Amino acid sequence: MEDQKIIGVDLGGTSIKFAILTMEGEIQQRWSQQTNILDEGSHIIPDIIESINHHLALYDMKPEQFAGIGMGTPGSVDRHNGTVIGAFNLNWKQLVYPKRDIEAGTHIPFYIDNDANVAALGERWEGAGDNQDDVTFVTLGTGIGGGIIADGRLLHGVSGSAGEIGHVTIDPNGYLCTCGKHGCLETVASATGVVRVARDMAEEYAGDAKLKVMLDDGEEISSKIVFDLAKEGDQLATAVVDRVSNYLGLALANIGNTLNPAFIVIGGGVSAAGDFLLDKTRKTFEANVFPNVRENTKLRLATLGNEAGVIGAASLVLENNKD
Amino acid sequence: MEDQKIIGVDLGGTSIKFAILTMEGEIQQRWSQQTNILDEGSHIIPDIIESINHHLALYDMKPEQFAGIGMGTPGSVDRHNGTVIGAFNLNWKQLVYPKRDIEAGTHIPFYIDNDANVAALGERWEGAGDNQDDVTFVTLGTGIGGGIIADGRLLHGVSGSAGEIGHVTIDPNGYLCTCGKHGCLETVASATGVVRVARDMAEEYAGDAKLKVMLDDGEEISSKIVFDLAKEGDQLATAVVDRVSNYLGLALANIGNTLNPAFIVIGGGVSAAGDFLLDKTRKTFEANVFPNVRENTKLRLATLGNEAGVIGAASLVLENNKD
Numbered sequence: 001m002e003d004q005k006i007i008g009v010d011l012g013g014t015s016i017k018f019a020i021l022t023m024e025g026e027i028q029q030r031w032s033q034q035t036n037i038l039d040e041g042s043h044i045i046p047d048i049i050e051s052i053n054h055h056l057a058l059y060d061m062k063p064e065q066f067a068g069i070g071m072g073t074p075g076s077v078d079r080h081n082g083t084v085i086g087a088f089n090l091n092w093k094q095l096v097y098p099k100r101d102i103e104a105g106t107h108i109p110f111y112i113d114n115d116a117n118v119a120a121l122g123e124r125w126e127g128a129g130d131n132q133d134d135v136t137f138v139t140l141g142t143g144i145g146g147g148i149i150a151d152g153r154l155l156h157g158v159s160g161s162a163g164e165i166g167h168v169t170i171d172p173n174g175y176l177c178t179c180g181k182h183g184c185l186e187t188v189a190s191a192t193g194v195v196r197v198a199r200d201m202a203e204e205y206a207g208d209a210k211l212k213v214m215l216d217d218g219e220e221i222s223s224k225i226v227f228d229l230a231k232e233g234d235q236l237a238t239a240v241v242d243r244v245s246n247y248l249g250l251a252l253a254n255i256g257n258t259l260n261p262a263f264i265v266i267g268g269g270v271s272a273a274g275d276f277l278l279d280k281t282r283k284t285f286e287a288n289v290f291p292n293v294r295e296n297t298k299l300r301l302a303t304l305g306n307e308a309g310v311i312g313a314a315s316l317v318l319e320n321n322k323d
Numbered sequence: 324m325e326d327q328k329i330i331g332v333d334l335g336g337t338s339i340k341f342a343i344l345t346m347e348g349e350i351q352q353r354w355s356q357q358t359n360i361l362d363e364g365s366h367i368i369p370d371i372i373e374s375i376n377h378h379l380a381l382y383d384m385k386p387e388q389f390a391g392i393g394m395g396t397p398g399s400v401d402r403h404n405g406t407v408i409g410a411f412n413l414n415w416k417q418l419v420y421p422k423r424d425i426e427a428g429t430h431i432p433f434y435i436d437n438d439a440n441v442a443a444l445g446e447r448w449e450g451a452g453d454n455q456d457d458v459t460f461v462t463l464g465t466g467i468g469g470g471i472i473a474d475g476r477l478l479h480g481v482s483g484s485a486g487e488i489g490h491v492t493i494d495p496n497g498y499l500c501t502c503g504k505h506g507c508l509e510t511v512a513s514a515t516g517v518v519r520v521a522r523d524m525a526e527e528y529a530g531d532a533k534l535k536v537m538l539d540d541g542e543e544i545s546s547k548i549v550f551d552l553a554k555e556g557d558q559l560a561t562a563v564v565d566r567v568s569n570y571l572g573l574a575l576a577n578i579g580n581t582l583n584p585a586f587i588v589i590g591g592g593v594s595a596a597g598d599f600l601l602d603k604t605r606k607t608f609e610a611n612v613f614p615n616v617r618e619n620t621k622l623r624l625a626t627l628g629n630e631a632g633v634i635g636a637a638s639l640v641l642e643n644n645k646d
Contacts, residue, residue, distance in 0.1 A: 151479070
């Protein structure tokens with residue numbers, strides 16, 4: 001039992017990443033392949049099965065040597081039944097049965113959860129979360145996702161929506177979100193949100209900041225450009241980043257006040273802005289948490305990058321063998 | 324083992340409530356006594372020991388018949404060491420050792436947590452929480468407390484502050500709170516907060532609402548008076564209640580978006596306003612949660628009243644025998 005290994009699978013719209021890990025979270029083998037989303041994504045699960053079986057043969061390993069396969073996926077996950085629906089970047093519009101099919105195809109127990117929860121487990125286990133019992137993870141990408149580990153357990157809530165930090169309301173009169181309500185954190189602090197804030201603030205801005213000129217010239221801007229300009233001291237870009245980090249700091253402060261985790265870990269593409277974003281966010285965070293939280297709950301940048309997915313997916317196996 | 328009983332103790336500044344319960348949460352005996360806070364509260368623990376021993380003798384029961392004693396207390400609790408500090412309404416300014424002393428005095432295992440967490444456990448077990456795995460409890464009293472049960476476990480966070488819902492920031496530029504920061508939910512939605520909002524809104528109010536007249540006449544008002552006047556249609560009181568329930572609804576919405584509990588249970592003195600408060604709060608809540616939470620996370624009024632304390636305290640024994 002203690003020599004058993006785990007397989008982690010990080011399923012995304014572009015690639016599928018695989019890793020074989022020890023029970024202690026050390027990656028021993030890793031590989032990846034492109035995601036074939038043709039034919040309503042019907043090749044994806046057979047491809048995963050074939051890839052796992054092929055690599056086990058290659059490494060001369062048997063299914064009995066594995067405690068399980070864990071997988072992170074986009075879409076709505078029913079983790080008890082091991083099904084997924086509505087993963088649009090995989091072309092999975094209808095119900096798909098990863099657990100049933102992958103267990104049948106590999107003879108290894110299979111566990112599944114959504115990609116943000118899995119990344120949270122990864123950062124908690126081997127990344128910035130220091131394997132603490134209380135870690136909240138927020139990923140600032142095209143959208144905003146999150147995952148909460150509390151008292152050592154990944155939270156799901158009554159209907160699977162625990163950790164949906166992107167939909168925390170930071171301004172009831174704010175922008176309309178894709179979810180149908182107004183003022184979600186995602187509308188202002190995701191990669192697309194940062195650009196939206198920049199466009200809006202540019203309209204009211206009268207100076208000659210480079211960001212203003214770029215927007216007026218109709219140039220394509222990204223959150224990275226906004227942060228880079230702010231780092232150079234661009235006045236408008238600085239105001240945008242200040243506003244974004246204010247919103248983010250307030251949302252994270254209330255997670256701190258509610259959950260008092262050891263760490264709130266910030267990952268995803270926007271977090272590439274690094275300490276520049278972190279320091280500004282921390283300022284608002286600290287102003288809005290009460291003293292015990294200010295002393296004990298810390299903001300950190302994610303450290304695993306792309307590997308959070310496979311590592312966290314693998315840890316699903318441990319998570320599910322707890323009770 | 325299955326015939327064992329539990330003792331629940333609800334320690335407050337005015338009275339100490341006791342109950343003997345079955346392992347299923349049914350109260351079989353109950354009694355109470357006044358809290359003697361003289362001499363720096365040094366009589367409290369001896370009184371508890373004597374009262375328990377006296378009643379066990381009265382009912383002809385032995386320590387071995389009990390799985391444990393659970394107690395809820397004000398102040399800062401170190402639940403691992405079973406100590407309390409800073410319970411000012413008990414005159415416990417220095418470190419006190421309830422676990423050490425009560426175990427020595429009764430020969431029954433002892434568990435302790437703070438009163439808001441214990442009330443949360445009680446409402447979850449036998450009250451409005453329907454024994455669900457995910458229940459958040461908020462108590463609107465002189466201050467605002469809270470407790471969170473997630474994935475079946477009471478959350479504490481890294482330094483014991485999980486569930487401090489009273490210090491969620493609802494307005495970074497709001498009133499100064501006793502905790503030192505601004506705009507805590509407690510500053511506007513506790514009993515004292517409601518009165519504060521009423522006084523402030525009265526200053527700007529030009530009409531002749533009864534609440535305005537009372538305040539101008541220097542009459543003592545309470546949150547109950549504000550709610551009662553609002554129910555009668557008083558224009559100023561209605562505006563006050565609308566503002567308070569807006570703040571409360573937004574704070575609870577973000578707990579919903581973060582934790583997706585089955586129920587958010589509202590208790591404490593202010594919740595005596597009942598459905599009048601609940602309906603208004605729900606309106607803001609539903610506007611600020613995303614669809615899956617709107618469908619699956621429900622606001623409810625607490626149902627146990629004063630008994631939440633002893634029942635929840637008793638359930639600490641079960642909670643601590645889980646792992």
